[in-house]
Structures are given as structure tokens and as C-alpha cells.
Amino acid sequence: MSLDEARGLLYVPTGSIGGDFYGAMREGQNLFANSLIALDAATGQYRWHFQTVHHDLWDRDLAANPNLVTLQKMAGVPTQWRRSPSMGLSSCSTE
Numbered sequence: 589m590s591l592d593e594a595r596g597l598l599y600v601p602t603g604s605i606g607g608d609f610y611g612a613m614r615e616g617q618n619l620f621a622n623s624l625i626a627l628d629a630a631t632g633q634y635r636w637h638f639q640t641v642h643h644d645l646w647d648r649d650l651a652a653n654p655n656l657v658t659l660q661k662m663a664g665v666p667t668q669w670r671r672s673p674s675m676g677l678s679s680c681s682t683e
Contacts, residue, residue, distance in 0.1 A: 590653045591629060598629045601650030618643055624654060 590599045602623050619637075622644045626635040640650065 590656055592656055593629075596629045597635060598627045598632075599654050599656075600625045600627060601653055603650065604644045614643055622650065624650060 589601075591597075592599070602620055602625060604621055619639070621639070622641050623637045623639040625637045627633065628635055
């Protein structure tokens, strides 16, 4: 988990909802599996989530907590999160 104190957000990475390599028994959307979930740090209330893959079959879970970085831009200072899944690739997103 990672905490963004300035925004009051707690970022929680999740893994696959069931066993890897066979997804036929997983009914529904598996909405929060393989996701980065943002919770209000004070209340624990859900804010948003980003799902990296639906019905994961290849163990693409978010094994590590996201790194929070701040980038300078001409119009402001956005916070970004950077995720590192179990396969070692990474990606970024601006809030």
C-alpha cells in the first residue's frame, strides 16, 4: 500500500481473485481483481479503481505497492502513480 498524505488517499494493489491459468470458474466482472484501488485514508471509503486486466489468466497481478511521484508541468504540479506488476513492466497515470 502507498499513502498520499496530501490528497488523503491510500492506494491498495490487488491480485487475481482465484487460481491462475484457468478462469472459467470466475463468474461476473471480477471488478476489483488485478486493480489499483484508491481509498479515503481517513474513512476507508472507496474513491476509484483502475483494473489492469479482466479475468487474469497469466498472473498479471500488481505485486508491489505503487510509487508516488510528482512531476513539474507548466500549468501545475500533478501527482502520478507508477505501478509495477509481477511481470516487471511499469506504467504511469496522472490523477
